[in-house]
Amino acid sequence: MKSNLKKTFLILLFTFFCLNITAQSNHVLWYNQPAEFFEESLVLGNGKMGATVFGGANSDKIYLNDATLWSGEPVNANMNPDAYKNIPEIREALKNENYKLADELNKKIEGKNSESYSPLGTLEINNSEKGKAVNYHRELDISNAVSKVSYEMNGVKFTREYFVSAPDQIMVIKLTSDHKGGLNFDINLKSLLKSNVEVRNNTLIMTGSAPIHENAGYTVLPKYLDIKERGTKFTTLIQIKKTDGKITNSRETLILKDATEAIIYVSVATSFNGFNKNPVTEGLDDITIALQNLNKAFAKPFDQLKESHIADYQKFYNRLTLDLGKTTAPDLPTDERLLRYADGKEDKNLEILYFNFGRYLLISSSRTLGVPANLQGIWNPHLNAPWSSNYTMNINLEENYWLAENTNLSEMHLPLLSFIKNLSVTGKVTAKTFYGVNEGWASAHNSDIWAMTNPVGQFGKEDPSWACWPLSGAWLSTHIWEHYVFSQDKNYLKSEGYPIMKGAAQFFFGWMILDKNGNLITSPSTSPENKYIAPDGFIGATMYGGTADLAMIRECFEKTIKASKVLNTDADFRAKLETALAKFHPYKIGKKGNLQEWYFDWNDEDPKHRHQSQLFGLFPGDHITPEKTPDLAEASKKTLEIKGDETTGWSKGWRINLWARLWDGNRAYKMFRELLKYVDPDGKKTETPRRGGGTYPNLFDAHPPFQIDGNFGGAAAVAEMLIQSDENEIRLLPALPDAWETGSVKGICARGGFEIEMNWENKILKRVSVFSKNGGKTTLINGDKKQNIVLKKGEKHEINW
Known part of the structure; x- marks a missing residue:
């Protein structure tokens, strides 16, 4: 008897252990190979500086961006001062039902096109010793906004760790080798914009400027860039901190030899100083700002930089947690995971990961x-x-x-x-x-x-x-x-x-x-x-x-x-x-x-x-609802049915929210699954390419091409399925799909300054906790049940529903 109990216990323990080691993560994207295309890369950001990490073994490529680096200069809002004089004529054409004439006349109410967001540059880390990488692993942990790469080459294990810090306004890359002196690499910088690269005092420096004017299909024309008093300037500075080894340089390259551990600091800045200021004559001193940030960060230990980065990031990220119940999905790299999900398989933690990734992207950008x-x-x-x-x-x-x-x-x-x-x-x-x-x-x-x-x-x-x-x-x-x-x-x-x-x-x-x-x-x-x-x-x-x-x-x-x-x-x-x-x-x-x-x-x-x-x-507005305006809600539903479910990424994100507002959780969930349809990178050549709206291997939204709005709209839709509110009431689980029959959420917010924690089982709400940020009253609604609550500022109220 004891033997059987012991055997049963061991089986249960082994099963529990297996389930835990194979459970899919809801906060880590990971891959067994480096990124070849942009849509496979992993992105980092501190809300101003962006980094796109490819994670190559022999050569690592990182695209750098700064949110404030755009073509152009303050707009001349008075560019077409007499445009309004055409309005009466357009209205007259419309009054006469002459739509063709109205269309032509409407063109007279046009101005210039927008300026363009510019790429800052590309950082490359090239290993001196080439070889085949084995046991390769690449990941992005969105619970702490840190990316890692590890692999073995020629018997040496290499690791890299990357993050972009908001408190220190710096990108940090830590490289290690498990063999003494195993790190041998050089670093270079280049930009698609007009720029100059040089090394001074073991600092790699790139300075340049954005074009002052953008036209559809423009190329960077020297006549734009050589005008001294116009165009946003930018600076990138890179330094290496080593434990051993030797730093040398050529005219445009930093070189590290025979090191065991090294930390690369990347600092960027631009001269942008506001929408209405000339970025040159009234601009910020980008060189000084980049240098100050670099020097301050360089003086701090790596662990201190990392700890302050994570603490700053997590004060936002950790406010909300979502659980959608048990998952049986196997542990797979994220790209394979998406392919499996596209075949209709269950993966609740992938759904949570996509939701969490949307929040990660907003904090980061x-x-x-x-x-x-x-x-x-x-x-x-x-x-x-x-x-x-x-x-x-x-x-x-x-x-x-x-x-x-x-x-x-x-x-x-x-x-x-x-x-x-x-x-x-x-x-x-x-x-x-x-x-x-x-x-x-x-x-x-x-x-x-x-x-x-x-x-x-x-x-x-x-x-x-x-x-x-x-x-x-x-x-x-x-x-x-x-x-x-x-x-x-x-x-x-x-x-x-x-x-x-x-x-x-x-x-x-x-x-x-x-x-x-x-x-x-x-x-x-x-x-x-x-x-x-x-x-x-x-x-x-x-x-x-x-x-x-x-x-x-x-x-x-x-x-x-x-x-x-x-x-x-x-x-x-x-x-x-x-x-x-x-x-x-x-x-x-x-x-x-x-x-x-x-x-x-x-x-x-x-x-x-x-x-x-x-x-x-219906959404994002709130004057059409199934309860207040049932006829208009039904007509909205019919409109969506006529349009169908197949559409681009951002549009699908919007439609999921619309179905959620119609309280049709299963239709919203069907489209949410379709939003996560695997799409091949744009430049990838395959015999049977997977194209259209959906999700790229790195979880970026495919419009296509990449547009981030689908990520944000899709994440918002998950919240909309779980909670809907106005100034007077909060609907709990208004569009809960059958697939999410059991789960919990903590930290989701409602209008009126309320924060909600709740859990449900078999689609039945079990417990609700309501916290009021500023005091107030609201009505909680779930199905046919309603409950009025009045809370003081900072007060929490718990209900066993």
Whole structure:
């Protein structure tokens, strides 16, 4: 009997041991080979400096970026001072239903294109001794924002450790050999921009400048770069700290010989000093800043640098933890794991890893005031990046920040909020000169670090379907309210937020006109990047009273009204907005049961178009809900069904959130799985390539090409499936899919300044803990159950549901 018990115990112990060593990690990406393509690399960042690590054995390549290195200089907002004079003519053409003429005339309301986010340079570490690496392992641990590489070559074990520190504004790379004197390598730097590289006092120095002007397909032209007083300057400094061995150099290379351990310090800086300052004549001293950061970090021991980096990072990352129950997925490298998941296999920890990775990317790319995460976060290797790696404000920039507040990263929202403040400055000129509105501010489809607000299109050369769209101020202003309603920071709302919201509302109050039925509409109007088919067969973009316009302005007005009430200010203006809202052209449900995108029930040129802007009121807005507006919610559902589930990465991220808001957890989960569909790196040649929207081997979102918004939108959608809230109520597990029948979450946030911890079993909520940051009341809702709670500041309330 004892023998059998002992045998059973040993089997159970062995099973437990096996399960634990093979359980997939929810915070480590790892691979058995170096990265060959950008979409296989591992990225690090401190919210300003970005590093893309390939982890090669014989030669390691690291792309370097700085969030503030862009082409261009402060924008001349008054670039097209008479553009607004064309508005009456466009409106007249629309009134006469001459859409072709309206489309042509709308091109006269265009300005310059945005500037481009620039690559800083490439750092290469080349081993002197070449050989075949065995037992290779490469990883990124997103619980501490540290990447590691280890391998053996010619009987020697080598390790590398990489991180980019926010407290010390430095990148640190530690290299070790388990044989004395085993490290022999050289370091070089190069840039796609105009630059100079030299070694002085055992410091590798690269200085250069970004182009002062960007055009589609531009190359770096010397005539731009040789103008002394223009263009953002940059500096990169590299030093090696060794335990033994010898440092030598050539003119452009640092060389280390016969060392056992070495630490490489990489410091970068630019002269950017704000959106409205010439980066040369009024710029920061990039050389001095880079040198100061280098010297301070060099004086500190490696362990101290690493500890302060991890402590700083984890104070954000550790605020939220998610568990989705038991997983039976085997332990595989991340690329193989994605392939297995694409075959329909279960891997709950991969789903958590993707969610955690989204939070990691936001912490790593959004910590510089006035410089939010761009289309690629901060990780761009291209001189001519896709879409200039700019701020695309008809969805993409906003989607980057959907997870900021509800996943407990409110501080990461501040770069966007301060950027909106910059837009409100240049946008005052844009409102007057492009649209003839003398109050408030406007911003359009694209922007850049210089807070450009004009409609793009190269002064009439581009299609109005994307170039002519003055609505981003409405959308962006709702982020200000989101920050307030989650944080309850009334001082911010009063001193900065509300004046910006009011300015956005003032513009639209002046921009809207009455239609023939006496309802308020926009004219001209477009629906982002989509086109209609008119009854005469004309395919166009310029119209009036587009649903997306009215949905966004409705949200803008409603949130501005709420803000004025919170601050007890501007009662007269508030009354004007309330009166205007009552006169808005109403939503229309089309003959297919869909929510109309256009003023008339016209067909789309592309019925499955990636944009779903007419559904803005459902998400990210909140004036369409299954409970408050069931007919509009049903029409939104029909619209999504017509569009289908197959779409690009960021669009899929948006659609998952929309299905979550319709409380359809299984449909949202189906699309979430599709978002994690394995996609081959763009440059990889295979017999059966896997392309389309999805996820690259390094978990980057495939639009394709890489766009980070899908990562952020997908992570936000996980939170949206677990919790939804407004100023008065919190819905717990509103769109919980069957696949996540058991789990727990801690640190997820709700509007009203609440932080939630909860666990559930068999899809039944078991326990909820609610913490109030500032005191307040709310109603908790789960299924048919409701519970009202009132909490004091700092108070926590626990409920066994």
